Amino acid sequence: MNQKHVITSFLLLCYVLLGYAQPTSSIEGTVTDRAGTAIPWATVSIAALKTGTTADSTGRFLLTDVPAGNWELEVRYIGYQPHTVYIRTNGTTPLREDIVLTDVGTSLDEVVVSGTMKEVSKLDSPVPVEVYSAKFFKSNPAPTVFDALQNINGVRPQLNCNICNTGDIHINGLEGPYTMVLIDGMPIVSGLSTVYGLSGIPQSLIERVEIVKGPASTLYGSEAVGGLINIITKNPKTTPTLAIDAFATSWGEISADLAAKTRVGNSVQSLVGISYFNYQNPMDNNNDNFTDVTLQHRVSLFNKWNIDRSDARVFSFAARYVYEDRWGGELGWNRQYRGGDQVYGESIYTNRWELFGTYQLPVKEHILFMFSTNGHNQNSAYGNMPFLADQYIGFGQLTWNKTLGSHDLLSGLTYRYTFYDDNTPATADPSDVAINKPMHTRLPGAFVQDEISLGETNKVLLGVRYDYNSIHGSIVTPRINYKWNSRNQNNVLRLSFGNGYRVANVFTEDHSALTGAREVVFESELAPETSWNGNVNFVKKVPLQSGGIIGFDATVFYTYFNNKIIADYDTDAQKILFGNLDGHAISKGISLNVDVALMNGLKLMAGATAMDVYSEEHNQKVQQLFTERFTGVWSASYTLKRSGLTIDYTGNVYGPMRLPLLSDADPRSPNSPWWSIQNIQLSKAFRNGLEVYGGIKNLLDWTPNRGNPFIIARPHDPFDKLVDFDGDGRAIATPENPYGLTFDPSYVFGPNQGARGFLGIRYSFY
Incomplete structure (x- = not known):
């Protein structure tokens, strides 16, 4: 090799080495x-x-x-x-x-997906969407999403049973079956898990929570009449390698979350989460011989995968498994009494699995395939009444997003299959109740929406959805949204009008989950509900000369229902009668949120909602049970610069709501009082990734037994062995039973858990 070739080879080698x-x-x-x-x-x-x-x-x-x-x-x-x-x-x-x-508080220009089913700036969205970050929920740590939502204006976790402590989520006064809960945009929490599945979602995996108030049936179908809650989980790319969040309370509750991420090669990331909750300390502070709070033992496993693809196409999927063992009842209860009539207890075993994901097709157009499937097994005993149920749901959705000039088009095809079976007459053959007949419901659908930009300050969204329910037939739901904003986007006005629908789900209308003492009776085959909704939303941001900002978010809402499904607790104290309303129902009100962020580090958030929710039948107006006319929430946070100590003060207040009584002689109040739950927390973050926090929950030590002679009716006779009945099956007043009552735990409007201290740690490793 000559000298020229040697020099050339050397230079080439240097170039390669430098390149690498x-x-x-x-x-x-x-x-x-x-x-x-x-x-x-x-x-x-x-x-x-x-x-x-x-x-x-x-x-x-x-x-x-x-x-x-x-x-x-x-x-x-x-x-x-x-x-x-x-x-x-x-x-x-x-x-x-x-x-x-x-x-700039929660009214910032963040990316949201819930209002239009595609990523869009929050300020640009024609549909009002509220966004709450993981940081917001840390100001009042809770073991589940169900508990964490208590400090959001217009959203209330409602306990439905004093004994088993199951519940659902109300939005603007509408009950749980009207609220759709999504995980990463997929309808995971529905049917059986509307009552039980919410308690298995750990806070540690939440990136943010998006809330749409008002019907979203045009995009999401049945169950989204009152609104939807979309829980966005963390992205494995941006999470710590290891994160731990654990706390304990003075009542003996233990909650622990662990999240860890791993890489497989250069293009695959995985996030694994484990959530554990345990409470095994029976308390009876109201002296009725029943547990004040349900004892629980719960484990939840979560695994999410992100796969990098060419052209930044999306591919992610996740799986979750939840096991829970909970019971409440008389203090002397143990498992040998399960299902018997000696000692009363409500024992619930839950097994639930879920799989869901999103895949972007490898084509030039933006086409996404989203899927979810879940199975739920319920093994419950309410006193001597067993409730055994299985539910399987499969869901698939194909969406195509296309921009043509000023038109942003989104169209989609959906299919949902539901299998439901239980041991009650709800799934029995109508001609012979001895023959079991599980329900198979098929729900194909299609939707299209057109978001039209009319210059920089105006936008119109037109949408319509068609569903064909295998039981109820065709259902059409249209909507229209209009948005105006000032050029600096400090003022945003949104007008919304649309139609919603809800197909009755046997379990969520009911049932043993609400009480183990009443028989559930369906007076006729339930027809689908329809609703017409209109609301006006105005958002204003006011920059302060000092550099802070104040945000206002006000909404007026109105919903008119036909065929509303009503739960009648009043006609017969032994039953819950379900049927379609022969009339109409109204939900109307006004809400206001105010966010304040000052340069001195003080952050304030406050909200209030005033509403009127009632039904009207045969010219008689009846206020909806378990629905307050007023609710308010607040959160104040301040960090002491010298010490780095952060103080969080959170709380809520609720106005009176109508409650179910068993007879005219029932001595309990027909309405709840004004009540409030308030909490305080101190936290300190250290530079090694450790954070310590602690405080007091329910500072006022409020419990619902105040001002009432009792909460649970006849807790000393839970199987009604000492009750005398007349020929129509109604309880008779006797010296032993002067008010003519039966055992009933359905008189519930707030948690029975009083004041308690908590202490916890968070640790993150990168």
Whole structure:
């Protein structure tokens, strides 16, 4: 080899080595708000390099292996304006870049998906969507999503039974069957799990929660009449390698969440979550010989996978398994009495699995296939009445998103199959109740919506959905939305009008989950409900000269129901009678949210809703049971700069609601009193990723037995062995039973759990 070839080969080798050993820099810094308070878990990324990281619990971040060049660094966190900064790296010198984000409360321009079923800026969405971050829920830590929602205006977790403590979620006064709960956009929580499945969703896996109030049936179908709650889980790319969140209370409750992420090669990320809750300390502070709070033992496993594909196409899927063993009842109960009539207890075993995901088709058009499937097994005993049920749901959805000029089109095809079977007459053959006849419901559907931009300040959304229910036939639901915003987007006005529908689900209308003492009777075959809804939403942001901001979000809502399914507790104290209303029902009201973020680090959030929910039949107006006329919530947070100690004060207040009485002689109040649950928390984050928090829940030590002679009727005779009945099956007043009552735990409007302290830790490792 001549000298020329040697030199050429040497230079080529140097070039190759330099190419493979390209020098890189690191970028480190902190993420804070304008008051200097650290913002944990913010996402820091360089999109051009497809690299990113997440700040730790003290707001610190570190990006490594950044090659020389000019880069656009982007920082995002829910509740703050996105921040972009341009940096230059030389491949050798470490850089420091401290980021300051502007806090504008929950009314920020964040990306949301629930209102239109596609990613869109919150301010650009024609449908009003409320967004609550994981940080919001940490101000009052709770073991489940069900408990955590208590501090959101217009959303109330409702307990339906004093003994088993099962419940559902009310939005603007409408009961749980009207609320659809989604996980990552998939209808996972429905049917049986509307009552039991909500308690198995750990807070530690939540990225944010999106809430749409009012009918969303046009996009999501039945069960979304009152609104929907979409729980967005964390992205494995941006979560800590290991995260632990655990706390215990003075009542003996233990809650622990663990999340860990792993990589498989360069294109696959996985997030594993384990949630554990245990409470085995029977308490009877109201002295009725029944547990004040249901004892529970619950384990939830969650696994989510993200797979990177060419052209940034989406492919993610997740699985969840929940097991729960809960019981409540007389203090002397144990498992040998399960299903018998010696000692009363309500014992519930729940086994539930879920699989759901999203896959973007490998075509030029933006076409997504979303799927979910779940199985739910319920083994329950309410006193001596068993309830055994199985439910399987399969759901598939294909959507196509296309932009044509000023038109943003979204169309979709859906199919939902539901299998339901239990040991009650609900699934028996009508001609012979001895023959079991499980229900098979098929629900294919199609929808289309057109979002039309009329310049920079006006937008119109037109949508319609068609479903064919294998039992009830064709159902059509249209909607129209209009949005106007000022050019600086400090003022946004939204008008919405649409139709919703709900197909009755036997279990969620009812049933043994509500009480183990009443017989459920369906007076006739339930027809689908229809509703017409209109609301006006106005959002205003007021920047302050000091640099803070005040946000206002006001809504007026009105819903008119036909064929409303009514639960009648009043006609017969031994039964819950279900039937379609021969008349109409109304839900109307006004709500206001106010967010304040000041430069001194003080953050305030407050909301109130005034509403009137009633039915009208034969010219008689009847207020809906278990529905308050007024509700208010608040949250105040302040960080002491010198100590780094954060103080969170949260609470809610509820007005009176009508409650079910057993007779005219029932001595309990027909309406609940005004009541409030208030909490305080102190937390301190350290630079090693550790955070310690503690406080007091229910500061006022409020419980619903105040002002009432009793809450559970005749707890000393839960099997009605000492009750005398007349020829029509009604209880008769006797010296032993002066009010003519039967055993009944359905008089419930708030939690029986009094004041308790809590202490916990959070730890994140990157």
